[in-house]
Amino acid sequence: xxLENTQVQMRKGILEYCILHIISRGEVYASDMLDELxxxxxxVVEGTLYPLLTRLKNAGLLExxxxxxxxxxxxxxxTLTDKGSKFLEKLxxxxxxxxxxxxxxxxxxxx
Amino acid sequence: xxLENTQVQMRKGILEYCILHIISRGEVYASDMLDELxxxxxxVVEGTLYPLLTRLKNAGLLExxxxxxxxxxxxxxxTLTDKGSKFLEKLxxxxxxxxxxxxxxxxxxxx
DNA sequence: CCACGGTACTTGGCCATACATAGTACTTTT
DNA sequence: AAAAGTACTATGTATGGCCAAGTACCGTGG
Numbered sequence: 319x320x321l322e323n324t325q326v327q328m329r330k331g332i333l334e335y336c337i338l339h340i341i342s343r344g345e346v347y348a349s350d351m352l353d354e355l356x357x358x359x360x361x362v363v364e365g366t367l368y369p370l371l372t373r374l375k376n377a378g379l380l381e382x383x384x385x386x387x388x389x390x391x392x393x394x395x396x397t398l399t400d401k402g403s404k405f406l407e408k409l410x411x412x413x414x415x416x417x418x419x420x421x422x423x424x425x426x427x428x429x
Numbered sequence: 430x431x432l433e434n435t436q437v438q439m440r441k442g443i444l445e446y447c448i449l450h451i452i453s454r455g456e457v458y459a460s461d462m463l464d465e466l467x468x469x470x471x472x473v474v475e476g477t478l479y480p481l482l483t484r485l486k487n488a489g490l491l492e493x494x495x496x497x498x499x500x501x502x503x504x505x506x507x508t509l510t511d512k513g514s515k516f517l518e519k520l521x522x523x524x525x526x527x528x529x530x531x532x533x534x535x536x537x538x539x540x
Numbered sequence: 541c542c543a544c545g546g547t548a549c550t551t552g553g554c555c556a557t558a559c560a561t562a563g564t565a566c567t568t569t570t
Numbered sequence: 571a572a573a574a575g576t577a578c579t580a581t582g583t584a585t586g587g588c589c590a591a592g593t594a595c596c597g598t599g600g
Contacts, residue, residue, distance in 0.1 A: 319488035319585095321516065324442050325523050327586065330557060331438030332527065336534045343537060348577070358533040359526065366558055368578060373557090377430035390576040391566040405432065410535070412436050415470065416443065417528060422469040423447045424521070426454060434556060441557085441586060459548070477587055479549060484586090501547040502595040 329360075334370060335413055336360060338398065338406045341380065347393040371396065379405050440471075446524055447471060448481060449509065449517045452491065458504040482507065490516050 336358075340351050348367055355362045371394075374380045379402035382394040398406065447469075451462050459478055466473045482505075485491045490513035493505040509517065 319484055319490075321519050321523075323585065324445055324520060326558060327442030328446070328523060328527055330441040330586085331435050332531060333558080334435055335439070336531060339535045354534065358530040360530040360534070363559070364578085365560060369559095369580090370557085372579085373430055379430075387567085387576080389568075391578080393577065408432050409435060412432075412439060413531070413535075416439055419469040419471040420443060420447060420524070423465065423471070424450045424524075430556090437555095437587060438557065444587080474588070475549080476551095476589060480551085480588095481586085483550085498547085498596085500597080502549080504548065 332413070333360070333362065333366070334374070335406075335409045337367070337370060338374070338379065338402060338409065341396050342398050342403065342406055345395040345397055347385075347395050349393075374402070378402075443524070444471070444473065444477070445481060445485070446517075446520045448478070449485070449490065449513060449520065452507050453509050453514065453517055456506040456508055458496075458506050460504075485513070489513075 336355065337351060340346060340354055348364075348371065352362060352364070352367060355367075371380065375382065375396075379399060380396050381399055382396045384392045385395050386392050447466065448462060451457060451465055459475075459482065463473060463475070463478060466478075482491065486493065486507075490510060491507050492510055493507045495503045496506050497503050
């Protein structure tokens with residue numbers, strides 16, 4: 319029970335939401351996502367991102383195609399499936415509710 | 430990988446934050462917290478709340494005293510320790526950052 | 541005096557995910 | 571061909587939310 323753990327726990331699930339969102343905006347591959355997540359100060363490492371993408375793909379929320387790169391091995395470019403879009407919608411609702419609920423609790427002043 | 434799982438994952442850690450916040454406002458016991466959480470639509474069950482309170486207590490963030498009840502067994506009334514207050518401050522920062530980061534990502538429109 | 545229902549709290553096991561770490565495969569450079 | 575760099579994969583650990591069952595205590599009615 320230390321701060322870091324709790325911070326990690328807070329991130330759980332939200333990452334999935336953010337990644338689906340990033341992909342919803344167009345074809346991207348893993349390093350693109352890492353860049354964007356890092357820019358938003360949502361620290362993520364490879365070892366977290368890749369397994370997550372695999373899970374999402376296996377769940378039918380994502381699909382990808384290999385595209386050749388000029389500098390290095392080919393890359394997997396991901397896009398959302400229909401199922402993925404619907405899932406993202408639901409997640410958006412969930413997230414909004416969660417933020418709202420949290421605000422309801424934390425905005426109350428000391429009695 | 431279904432919606433419910435992700436929703437559960439999203440809740441992780443946030444619950445801890447909310448509960449610390451509720452306790453920070455004054456002495457409360459478990460059922461009080463459940464009522465407030467439920468009112469905010471942050472669904473929680475006993476089996477989640479009690480272990481969490483025990484963890485927080487063992488970590489030195491909370492303390493409690495038994496107070497007799499007129500209708501039933503005595504209750505544990507919780508309060509925050511100094512350590513708990515400091516922890517809550519940090520969590521507040523973390524939460525605010527997380528919300529901000531998420532907003533940065535999800536507010537971008539489709540390219 | 542004891543059985544009962546309600547309230548408050550406890551415990552053990554399950555599962556999913558973030559992370560660390562190490563490893564594979566392909567491409568370009570030298 | 572060897573080295574360096576990029577992209578992706580695999581394995582094991584720890585944590586926390588949840589379910590479900592169980593314990594303990596109180597007041598009331600037979």
